[in-house]
Structure formats: C-alpha cells, structure tokens
Amino acid sequence: MTQRNGEIAAPVFIDSSLVLTAGARIGQAFAPRVLELAARSGVSAVTDAVVVAEVQAFVPSPLADLFRGIVEEIFEVTAGDWESARGLAREFPGRSPRTYLHAAVMRRRKVELLYAINGAGFEGLPGLRQLPVAELLRRSSDRHSDSGG
C-alpha cells in the first residue's frame, strides 16, 4: 500500500454496508461515526453509482448526504461491469449479487482497497483487500495525535 504522510494514497472504495448493514448489526450510531472517521482519515474515498443508489434508497437523507459528501468520485456502473459480475458469481459462488457488481466496478477501475462490513462478501475475491473498519478508528486517532500535538 502506498503511504503518503501516513495516509493511504491509493483510492479506497466505500461500500454501502458501512451504513446499511452496520446500522442494523452494530447500532444506528455506528454509521455516521464511521463515515465521519473515513472523512477525517485522509483516504481518497471512491464508490460507484449503484452503491449511492442503495444508500439513497435505504438510509435517511442526512446520513445519505454524509455518505455522498465523503466520496471524491462516483464510478458509473456499466453493462460490462454486470457481465464481469456474472463471471465472478460463477467463479466465486455464494455471495450477494450486489457484492459481485461492486467488485466488478472496482476491478475495472483498478481499485484494490475497500471499507466494508465483515460479511458483506468481499473477503476472498481476487484483487481486492478489505480494510478492517477498526483501522479507520486507529488511523483517525493517529492523525489527531499527529496534528493535535
């Protein structure tokens, strides 16, 4: 991973599971907290249009706006991505269709790193590396230590 002043220089894909699944599984307060940490952590956050559509569909506006606000680029999702997702589904069965689609977009855009909730299905897909959400907490506190003196 390329480091730049202690930050992750490579773009990091932000999955909607951070707000959709986390709220239900960990607690409603978790989602805004983790998004704020992502925003403050210095990563170059990216996502795709279907992720944002999922967020717009299922979370309240303030949280959806927060999610939208932390990402620097929203990748389009193409028919080619859907075909690639279908190939991933054949090769690595047992995950949700949404996981394959987002993984296909990441592969096309050569994004290797992502933040997602454990169990979202990205684990073990080739070319992708899921960063532990706990890493966000650590990196955020590191930055504050560095800048806060």
Next chain:
Amino acid sequence: MGTAFLDPTALVDGVTRLGLGRYEDIIRSLEECPRPIVTDVYALQQVVYRHHLVGDADHGYHLAARLKAVVEEVFSVTERDLVLARWIGEDDPRLEARERLHLAVIRRHSVGDLVTGVPERYHAPRGVTCMSIRALLPGSEPDGHRGG
C-alpha cells in the same frame, strides 16, 4: 415506433399479476417485439436480486442475460442519474427509489416510453408515457398513460 425502456417490474408483474406466463415466456415474446427496447444495468441487477432472495441467483443471472440479449442497449447508471433521481423524488415523493433512478436514466437518454407492469405505479411522470408490458407483446393494443 420509438424506443421503449423496460422496467424489470414489467417481468415481475407480468408473471405475478398479469398472468403472462413465466419470465422466460415474456422475454421470448419480447424477442418478437418490433419496437427497440432498452433498459439499464440496475434493472438487470433487480432481476438477479429477486431470484437471489429465493435462493436461485443462478437462474436470475440466466434470465437477466437473456433479457440483456433481447434489448438494444443496457444503459449505465451514472452520478448524473443519481442527481436527477433526487430531483425526481423531490418532485414526486410517491415514487420509490428504484423508480426514480430508472426515470432519471430514461430522461438522460431522452427515451419517451416506459414499459412496466402496472403503469399507475409511476404516477404519470412528466414527459414519459408509461405503458403495460401487454402493449409490447404480439397482438396487443397500445395503452399508454402519458404524464403532464
């Protein structure tokens, strides 16, 4: 005849509410439709996801791939569509999120007709004629509902 956008609920409602047969039957009928048909990548994903929920994602991928082969084009979903979808939702909050997104894609590509299962579902959106899947099948009469 202009291009028509296929909303995946055309298939779902075609099977469950309109008695048009199985998904395969409807897709096969669409092959004979003289009108150019388009859809978007979110629609393909909806077909897959519906089958995934009942434990048969493989069949969902198979059906969506057949649908993809029938249509002239599968439009991408872009950031611009998301912005448009929000505006559309502010204009008519009765629309579901997926309906807003399909309408955004339709408007971005200037497609005039939308084919769904039950046209009233879309509440007559401005500038788009909503029609039942029946209207596309062989031997049917047009039954469009145009928005204001």
